[in-house]
Amino acid sequence: MTLCRPRTLLTWLLSGMLAAGASPVMANETDQAVAACLKAWVTHPFGDRPSYRVLGTSVKVFGIGSSSADTEKTTSPALVVVNPGVNVMGGSVIELLNPNGWYCLRSTVSVMGGMTIRLACGAQLASLSGTATVMGNNADQKGVTVMGSTTVERVGCPEGNRI
Template sequence: MKQRKVFWGLVVAWAGLMAPGLAQAQADSPALEACLQAWGNNHPFGSRPTYRTLATSVKVFGRGPSTADREVTDTPALILVNPGVNVMGASEIELLNPNGWYCLRSAVNVMGGMDIKLHCRARLASASGGTTVWGGDNAAKGVTVMGAITVERVGCPDT
């Protein structure tokens, strides 16, 4: 009898540890689905893709850590880029995996410039539409107020 209680106690504890990851995956699902839909049938991930998440930072007045994904994979990798926030300064996000399929959850840029450096062979899709007020937003979707979000291709062979 005591062994049964211990067993079920372990099962409940394991379920409690797994629940946050499952909840996070469910929260990520709409963003990933939007990006996969944006790529159409051109992506190699199937209907239940594995992915990793890239945490971004908050920069205010140019202060705060930079964000970079420099991991190079041998096969296509789906990477969910969490929201980047930039307020009154310059911010840069480096997405440098040539086999990276980057899903940009969103970007928020207020009175500043956000530059996304994307490897020449990498792919980028946005999980959300964009809103721009008194600013410019080329190719990246996000919320921009009196600023600009740009995407710059890097690592391209000279032609």
């Protein structure tokens, strides 16, 4: 059995993730993502052809880069597609803070670092990516984690009522 050297593995992962994070997302791909999330939720308030917002890609390498946050609080259900979050050797937080938000998470990738998804109490979350964990912690089964951790943290819930 041949093992991949850590440096080779990291180079391979970084090049694939950065290429995926940098590529433009076509409307058709986003529509397919929305359809998959609606199917995952089974029951939702949006109908067959819902309108939605897209939250930009978050990329952090060595703690440097952009984060994603949805801080808009709506009075009715809002469908939001969350483009990929990539974190390499650092910490990253994606904030999804609309209690009426229905968040369709395209993907998260965390390599040798920690990624936290802060999700408003009452918000819904569906993840489209397959899950994989290599030498790390990904108890919530959201995205791909290699030698790191990915967690979903509920915020704004009354004490004792966290989901």
